[in-house]
Amino acid sequence: MxxxxxxxxxxxxxxxxxxxxxxxxxxxxxxxxxxxxxxxxxxxxxxxxxxxxxxxxxxxxxxxxxxxxxxxxxxxxPREHPVTDVDSFDQGVIKRCIQNYHLTNKEMPTIEKLRQKLRADINFQGSERSLRRIIKMLGFKWRKTENNRKILIEQSHIRFQRITYLQKMQKFREEGRTIIYTDESYVDSSHSSSQAWSDGTTKGLKKPISKGQRIVIVHAGTETGFVPNALLTFKAGTKSGDYHDNMNYDNYEKWLRTQLIPNIPPKSVLVVDNASYHNKQYDPAPSSNARKSEMLGWLREKGIQHEERMLKPQLHHLIKINKDQYKKFNIDKIMAEHGHDVIRLPPYHPDLNPIEMAWAAIKGYVGSKNVTWNVSHVTGLVKEKVNLMGANEWTKLCQKVKENEKEYIKSDHIVDAMTEEFIIHVGDDDSETNSEDEDSDDVEEINEPVASTSTNAASSFMEGILPIPSD
Structure with a gap:
């Protein structure tokens, strides 16, 4: 051949x-x-x-x-990006740094000034370009003011969702409801500390080249500690490297019914993020490819005014603009059957979930004690640290989250007042100007001022609902 x-x-x-x-x-x-x-x-x-x-x-x-x-x-x-793949804790620090820069430094920040402050606060080692990418990932956009200067604006729908979330959380706490924070994470069997002391030899200290088997962790916690008997760990079976691919709705529902619900107090409030298996809908609205009879039936059931002789694109348009108010999720239904409520974190806000900090503590513990690279041993270390984290540690984590909430509430009010002087050119509140692509590699406007704000629409809508927390 x-x-x-x-x-x-x-x-x-x-x-x-x-x-x-x-x-x-x-x-x-x-x-x-x-x-x-x-x-x-x-x-x-x-x-x-x-x-x-x-x-x-x-x-x-x-x-x-x-x-x-x-x-x-x-x-x-797939490769790791050590600078832009910042963990959830540092994401929260960066977001709040942008939110509060005008308060702490008494001036509008620039990218370079933000980078210098983050270097001091969290030892951020990235360049201005990396910081721009992170800021975009956290939900901020560049917009132009009347004098053509560019300011960094948090997207209106993200800010609105945060305000709504904080309003609901405030109401639940006033009612004395138990807040249950949940999340999913992972740890690799080769996870270990990056440095170790030695007597000069290297025997037995070599870390495997492969990451090994990935272990997915699911748990929930309150101010009194982790929910008893709610820890779920299992080996990952995906090739993508994303632990979310190892969790699906069926597994999550089973965990809810068998491990979480039986172990939480009556009338609890479940906090979840926006993972797809948290948001599976029941009775979803018809898609554009649905039969015309299905579209008409959905509109009749919801009492939405329409005409039978409308064409499918017209019917789907009516469905599209109305479906959000009728959206219902499976896990909300399951929790409601047992007298509980569900609340979803706003996008890009892991700093409002204390279990994110708990994961960091668990992974640090595993890394400090993992010398076998064995799946069973690592799983045992996870359970060991979970058992060691009691009410005292969880109270501190939840208190930190409450402080973060207060910072957001305070900055939202002050940002509204400060940005009244900026007149922002937008035809539509959610539309993006040409400055949307300011984080591209060709950007030269490095020191344009940065403001954590949105247009006045979302600000005025919620103005006065959340009181400014006292110091």
Missing amino acids: PRVKNTVLNRQARQMVYSVYCFIKNNAELGIDKSMLEIYKQTAEATNTSVATVRRIVKEANSSEFLVVFRTPGKKR
Whole structure:
């Protein structure tokens, strides 16, 4: 079979070529007299490759200090971004830094000034470009003022959802309801501290190259500690690296019914994020591809005015503009059947969920004690730390979240007052100006002033509902 030129060998093929090379070379060392060139030629002939390819593969293998691991050249792999992949705690710090900069520093911030402050507060090591990407990821947009200066504006719908969330939380607490914070996280079996002391030897201290098996963790907690018997851990089975792919609605519903609901007080309030399995709908509105009879039936059931002779695009338009007020979620229904309520965190606000800080404590504990890289051992360490975190630690975490809530409430009122002087050019409150793409690599306006604000629509709508917390 003729050799195909310009063919990229995947990692399995490269491993095979190297194995054949090692076999022929070992035979030569056992007494069969061959030069290295002959070994390369015979390997190339046996594997239907070229001598140059064999040389490259052998060189790649010899460059490995410990274990020989081949990779497919040119293959794109998901990679970590140590600067822009900031954890949930630092995301909250950055968001609140933008919110409160004008209070703490008595001036409107610039990207560079924000970067300097974050370097001091959380040892942020990123560039201005990285910070711009993070700020966009947290739900802020660039808009122009009347004098063409650009300011950074938190998107109106995000700010509105936060205000609504804080209003509901305030009401639930006044009613004396128990707040149940829930979340899902993960830990890898190879998770360990990045540094360790040694007597000079390295035996037994080498961390595996692979991340190992991923363990998904599901739990819930209140100010009095983790909910008893609510911890769920299981091995991940996905190739994507995203632990959310390992949790689905069926698993989550089973956890709710069998482990959470039986162990929480009456009339509790469940706090969840916006993961897809938290938001599965029952009786969803018809899509644009639904039958016309389904669309008409949905509109009649909801009492929405329409005409039977309307065409499908017109019917779907009516459904689209009305469906949000009739949206119902499965887990809300399940919790309501047992006398509980569900409240969803606003997007990009992990700093309002104390269990996020609990995950950090658990992962730190696992990292400090993991020396076996064994799934069962790591799972045991997770359970061990969960049992050690009692009411005292959880009270502190919840108190920190309450302080974050107060900061948001206070800054929302003050930002409204400060931004009255800015007249923002937008045709539609949710539309984006050309400055939306300001975080691109070609951006040069590095020191434009930054303001944490939205247009006056959302601000005026909720004005006065949340009282400004006293210091």
